[in-house]
Amino acid sequence: EPEVTQTPSHQVTQMGQEVILRCVPISNHLYFYWYRQILGQKVEFLVSFYNNEISEKSEIFDDQFSVERPDGSNFTLKIRSTKLEDSAMYFCASSAWTPIQYEQYFGPGTRLTVT
Amino acid sequence: AQTVTQSQPEMSVQEAETVTLSCTYDTSESDYYLFWYKQPPSRQMILVIRQEAYKQQNATENRFSVNFQKAAKSFSLKISDSQLGDAAMYFCAYRSGGGTSYGKLTFGQGTILTVHP
Numbered sequence: 600e601p602e603v604t605q606t607p608s609h610q611v612t613q614m615g616q617e618v619i620l621r622c623v624p625i626s627n628h629l630y631f632y633w634y635r636q637i638l639g640q641k642v643e644f645l646v647s648f649y650n651n652e653i654s655e656k657s658e659i660f661d662d663q664f665s666v667e668r669p670d671g672s673n674f675t676l677k678i679r680s681t682k683l684e685d686s687a688m689y690f691c692a693s694s695a696w697t698p699i700q701y702e703q704y705f706g707p708g709t710r711l712t713v714t
Numbered sequence: 715a716q717t718v719t720q721s722q723p724e725m726s727v728q729e730a731e732t733v734t735l736s737c738t739y740d741t742s743e744s745d746y747y748l749f750w751y752k753q754p755p756s757r758q759m760i761l762v763i764r765q766e767a768y769k770q771q772n773a774t775e776n777r778f779s780v781n782f783q784k785a786a787k788s789f790s791l792k793i794s795d796s797q798l799g800d801a802a803m804y805f806c807a808y809r810s811g812g813g814t815s816y817g818k819l820t821f822g823q824g825t826i827l828t829v830h831p
Contacts, residue, residue: 630817641823642759642805647816654816688757694817702749703817705759 601625603706605691611712615680620709622674622691631674632692632703633666635659642690648674681713716741718808720822727796728830734781735791735825737806745811748782748789749819753803762804765789767811793827801829 633645646656692703727733750762765773781790806822
């Protein structure tokens with residue numbers, strides 16, 4: 600069964616460093632998402648991406664964040680200068696033709712620890 | 715903006731028994747979708763069940779069913795014949811059905827379900 604994959608599973612970085620989190624969505628999906636979950640808290644929407652551009656973003660998704668689909672398979676989230684409060688689990692998700700009718704499939708997540 | 719509230723931080727159930735997890739939401743939209751996601755200790759988010767707001771019939775998936783009360787903006791999840799593998803964090807989530815929606819999910823705070831043998 601097709602699945603969303605994410606690498607790395609765990610990333611440790613120092614404050615101020617740049618990190619790139621990688622996701623491989625399901626191959627025929629067209630809509631891509633990033634969510635984050637700070638430990639013990641709810642899952643929060645960061646950004647949605649369609650047709651090679653951001654379609655919606657939350658207040659959390661400030662200038663420190665960027666997303667990219669560098670090739671036909673990968674979808675990345677970059678944090679330019681990490682802060683302690685960026686420590687969280689980051690989930691990638693994808694959905695098929697229209698996000699209205701089709702559910703989002705989540706990857707296993709990347710645990711980001713900023714020290 | 716839409717909000718989703720899960721008022722039960724933790725619930726527990728005996729194996730083979732039935733448990734109901736509560737969820738309420740607030741929206742001014744008439745077209746939307748509601749979901750329950752399961753998050754086991756592995757942290758993977760797994761879709762359990764979904765409900766389209768325009769459908770009056772409550773969704774059912776094997777041992778999982780919902781009680782969707784649109785007027786009350788309530789969306790509870792019932793797990794029948796609970797199994798040890800049901801132990802997880804459960805999230806209620808809302809998605810707009812509007813034409814400008816790109817599928818953003820709004821999650822509740824989650825309910826930790828413990829299943830006792």
